[in-house]
Amino acid sequence: MSTVSGLYPNAITPTVSPFGDLAQRAQQRRDNDAAVFAPVEETETTAPGQNRSDRRDNQPQPGQSSPSNVAASVNTASSSPSEGEVQASSETTPADDTSAFARQRDEGRAARQQAEQRQLDQDLETIRELAARDREVRAHEQAHQAIGGQYAGGMSLTFERGPDGKRYAVAGEVPIDISPVPGNPEATLLKAEQVRRAALAPAEPSAQDRSVAAAAMQLKMDAQIDVRQERR
Incomplete structure (x- = not known):
């Protein structure tokens, strides 16, 4: 029996490299690990990572204001009065109040002075x-x-107190005797004439003075009649 040690002419001989298979499996394992355990820097390229990158881009840099803050500042500045306006209002309002108070005080003082002067x-x-x-x-x-004279009594005065506290005489009277002298018509005649002159002595005799003068005149006429009768 003979042994065939050659190759068949049409046969396909598979070539198997044990080291090549191991290299391929190791590379595939690394690819799978890379896909599953990707580092953070690589995952930031995904959609969520892209969003975080956009947010970092939108954050204001030092020394810059964000658009929303700028808009809020503009709105605040437009709604609030400027410093000059606030200062002007704070300066003018007290001045106006002080001026009005000063005018009222001066007017009241002038009115009081006028009233006091009147x-x-x-x-x-x-x-x-x-x-x-x-x-x-x-x-x-x-x-x-x-x-x-002897027929006039003491002077009686009526007083009124003035604004200065002093007492001023506003009325007065002097009693006078106009009765006839009993049993002596001639003395009565002389008395009546003196009383009449006393009643009319003031520069401006009053009605009462004129009434006394008239009574003295009547007494004088009666005394003259008595004197004539005695002489006859």
């Missing part, structure tokens, strides 16, 4: 009138006393 003028006028009346009353009653 009152002072009235008081001075009243004092002048009272003083003049006091002089007139005293002179009037003194005239009665001076001429009435």
